[in-house]
Amino acid sequence: MAFSREILTSLLSLQEKDSSLDHLAAEIAKVPAEIKTLRDALAAEKALLDTVKGRIAEFEKRKKEHELDLASKEEAVRKHQKDLNQIKTNDAFKALQHEIDNARAEGNAIETKILEIMEQLDACRGEDKKVQGELKALEGKASAEIGALETKLKVLEARHAQEKTVRDEASASIDPDVLKAYGHIRSRGKLDAIVPVRDGSCGSCQMRLSPHVVVEATKIKSLVFCESCQRLIYRPEALAAPGVAGAAVPPPPGWESGLAAKPKDDAAPISETAGGPLPDAEGRDSSRRQGEELPNSTERGAC
Ligand SMILES: [Zn+2]
Numbered sequence: 001m002a003f004s005r006e007i008l009t010s011l012l013s014l015q016e017k018d019s020s021l022d023h024l025a026a027e028i029a030k031v032p033a034e035i036k037t038l039r040d041a042l043a044a045e046k047a048l049l050d051t052v053k054g055r056i057a058e059f060e061k062r063k064k065e066h067e068l069d070l071a072s073k074e075e076a077v078r079k080h081q082k083d084l085n086q087i088k089t090n091d092a093f094k095a096l097q098h099e100i101d102n103a104r105a106e107g108n109a110i111e112t113k114i115l116e117i118m119e120q121l122d123a124c125r126g127e128d129k130k131v132q133g134e135l136k137a138l139e140g141k142a143s144a145e146i147g148a149l150e151t152k153l154k155v156l157e158a159r160h161a162q163e164k165t166v167r168d169e170a171s172a173s174i175d176p177d178v179l180k181a182y183g184h185i186r187s188r189g190k191l192d193a194i195v196p197v198r199d200g201s202c203g204s205c206q207m208r209l210s211p212h213v214v215v216e217a218t219k220i221k222s223l224v225f226c227e228s229c230q231r232l233i234y235r236p237e238a239l240a241a242p243g244v245a246g247a248a249v250p251p252p253p254g255w256e257s258g259l260a261a262k263p264k265d266d267a268a269p270i271s272e273t274a275g276g277p278l279p280d281a282e283g284r285d286s287s288r289r290q291g292e293e294l295p296n297s298t299e300r301g302a303c
Contacts, residue, residue: 002175003222008234010174011182015194017167022191024160031153038142038149045135052131056124063117066110073107181223185231194232205229 080100087093171179185193195203197217202209207228209217217224218238226233 003178003220005220005239007174007178008220008239010170011178011194011232012234012239014167014171014174014182015192017163017170018186019191021160021163021167024156024163028153028156028160031149031156035146035149038146042135042138042142045131045138049128049131049135052124052128056121056128059117059121059124063114063121066114066117070107070110070114073103073110076103077107178223182232190229190231192231194234195226197233197235202226202229202231202233204231209233 077100080096080103084093084096084100087096182193190204192204197203197209197214200209200214201207205226205228207226210227213224213227213233214235216222217233217235220234220238224233225231
């Protein structure tokens with residue numbers, strides 16, 4: 001497999017492009033969820049308005065039923081009062097008067113219920129007005145934000161497509177076997193597929209590298225992998241050194257003498273933890289959600 005300083009430089013440049021594409025892809029992936037949050041907030045506010053209107057309809061129905069009931073009691077009182085004139089006996093008069101009193105008492109109880117319902121109706125109508133105002137404001141805000149997000153999505157997608165074209169063109173100059181090895185590492189979730197050697201250790205997993213591996217990385221003649229995380233490694237000093245690759249490159253700090261010496265024991269390796277030091281391609285601030293400041297409608301509407 002052909003490898004050289006030029007290919008290494010191209011590969012590092014390719015990784016920068018891929019990193020930018022990863023970042024853009026993550027930004028693109030967030031937009032639909034942000035739009036959904038806004039639409040969900042709108043749907044919740046509309047559902048709240050429906051609930052309030054449903055309560056109003058129910059109270060109005062009950063009020064109407066009670067009003068009909070009250071009218072029936074009042075009619076009964078009028079009829080009984082008219083009948084009193086026809087009564088001949090004292091007992092019959094008392095019995096009818098008792099019925100009149102009962103009908104009046106029932107009528108009074110119904111009036112009390114109607115007043116209670118009217119108070120509840122007033123509360124619900126107030127809530128209805130309030131929710132309608134909030135919904136209108138929310139519709140304007142959500143509409144503007146969704147429009148902005150849709151525009152942002154188009155811009156990001158266009159930029160991604162443009163950068164992808166440049167990236168693919170750049171990759172055409174790199175040896176296919178090198179590309180395959182690089183792509184294989186990235187496909188395993190290690191997006192920083194090629195990392196620098198830092199003080200004799202892998203720049204990603206931090207594990208100490210063997211002298212042989214460091215010597216090979218200094219030569220820039222073949223692909224060299226970290227023995228622990230299997231990422232590709234390179235020595236920035238070797239890449240920057242003029243002339244023949246590796247000819248005048250000093251050994252990494254912490255080595256006793258020369259590249260073949262053993263590493264110092266005090267440079268204890270740091271184990272790569274699960275999900276460890278992968279590049280945080282998605283490391284942007286995701287704490288804020290569009291619509292987070294929208295009113296929480298689920299706890300309201302208890303009119
Ligand atoms: Zn490593």
